[in-house]
Amino acid sequence: MSSEHGLQRIYSSRSGQLGWLMRRITGVGLLFFVGLHFWIQHMPNGFLATAEEYNEIIKGFEKITPEFADAIAKGKIREALPGEHVITYDKVLERLHTPLWKTVDITLLLFALLHGMLGMANVLGDYIQNASLRKVAVIFCWAVILFLATQGIVTVMTVGTN
Amino acid sequence: MLPVSRFSYHIYRLGMQENIERSGPSRDNPSFRTFLSMISSYRIRAGMAAWLLHRLTGLSLVFYLVIHIMGLRSLGDPAAFELYITTFRNPLFKIAEVMLLGAIAFHAFNGVRILIQDIFFRSERQRILFYAVLALSSIVTLAGGLLIIFPYFIAPFLP
Numbered sequence: 140m141s142s143e144h145g146l147q148r149i150y151s152s153r154s155g156q157l158g159w160l161m162r163r164i165t166g167v168g169l170l171f172f173v174g175l176h177f178w179i180q181h182m183p184n185g186f187l188a189t190a191e192e193y194n195e196i197i198k199g200f201e202k203i204t205p206e207f208a209d210a211i212a213k214g215k216i217r218e219a220l221p222g223e224h225v226i227t228y229d230k231v232l233e234r235l236h237t238p239l240w241k242t243v244d245i246t247l248l249l250f251a252l253l254h255g256m257l258g259m260a261n262v263l264g265d266y267i268q269n270a271s272l273r274k275v276a277v278i279f280c281w282a283v284i285l286f287l288a289t290q291g292i293v294t295v296m297t298v299g300t301n
Numbered sequence: 302m303l304p305v306s307r308f309s310y311h312i313y314r315l316g317m318q319e320n321i322e323r324s325g326p327s328r329d330n331p332s333f334r335t336f337l338s339m340i341s342s343y344r345i346r347a348g349m350a351a352w353l354l355h356r357l358t359g360l361s362l363v364f365y366l367v368i369h370i371m372g373l374r375s376l377g378d379p380a381a382f383e384l385y386i387t388t389f390r391n392p393l394f395k396i397a398e399v400m401l402l403g404a405i406a407f408h409a410f411n412g413v414r415i416l417i418q419d420i421f422f423r424s425e426r427q428r429i430l431f432y433a434v435l436a437l438s439s440i441v442t443l444a445g446g447l448l449i450i451f452p453y454f455i456a457p458f459l460p
């Protein structure tokens with residue numbers, strides 16, 4: 140009965156330790172991936188447009204489609220403040236053009252989803268007393284993982300294709 | 302189950318016992334007021350604060366993650382994406398961005414603290430480690446936060 144012994148038993152899905160192990164592995168991975176993600180998307184650096192670049196991009200928009208011109212006229216697309224760095228479609232497209240960045244972003248997506256939703260299953264399990272309801276909560280969390288993973292992977296893989 | 306030393310288990314039980322004794326009379330007379338007095342009678346220790354903050358930041362981050370992934374579907378259309386980004390360039394969202402960084406920083410550093418404790422099991426060091434977590438996440442949040450809010454709240458007031 141090898142399944143009753145050792146790692147297989149400790150990390151079976153029934154004991155909840157499989158979720159713990161996955162959260163720990165993805166947690167260590169996320170230290171790197173979320174750190175990198177926050178650095179390139181929220182801190183001022185070359186992955187974002189500078190204020191001058193962004194305002195130049197906006198001027199180009201007005202000529203592209205009436206949709207853009209309308210949004211700018213209504214203030215729904217605003218000029219950058221002096222010194223502001225802005226995430227913009229062109230920069231994201233440029234970065235996601237390389238397979239390495241696609242891989243990094245999809246890994247980040249899957250790690251974050253697994254870590255977050257398995258954590259959510261753990262939290263829900265703390266407050267749900269009924270065993271079958273707890274099972275429903277775990278299935279719900281996995282459904283959210285699958286749904287959002289699909290949404291995210293489609294976004295990353297299809298960006299710039301239309 | 303993870304290995305839990307007998308010593309730390311007794312420390313835990315003693316703490317629980319103390320909390321129950323300190324909250325004594327309120328248990329016989331349940332009302333919102335006695336509930337509040339029971340809550341305030343709890344001595345919030347470093348470990349409990351760490352657990353609570355880890356859970357609250359974790360739940361907030363999951364909530365944010367769902368909105369984030371669904372929002373990024375706008376990358377399918379350049380105009381929609383620029384509209385989406387402009388929404389989050391609102392000054393209020395810039396403050397929310399700093400709070401997001403704070404939640405991430407605390408959750409990450411506290412996660413490392415839990416990892417360190419599981420590996421070395423130095424429970425007597427946990428309070429010092431927790432204060433280190435608070436200090437590190439404050440530094441990261443302040444430094445990153447200043448960069449985020451600078452064009453919005455600081456640069457306009459500079460001569």
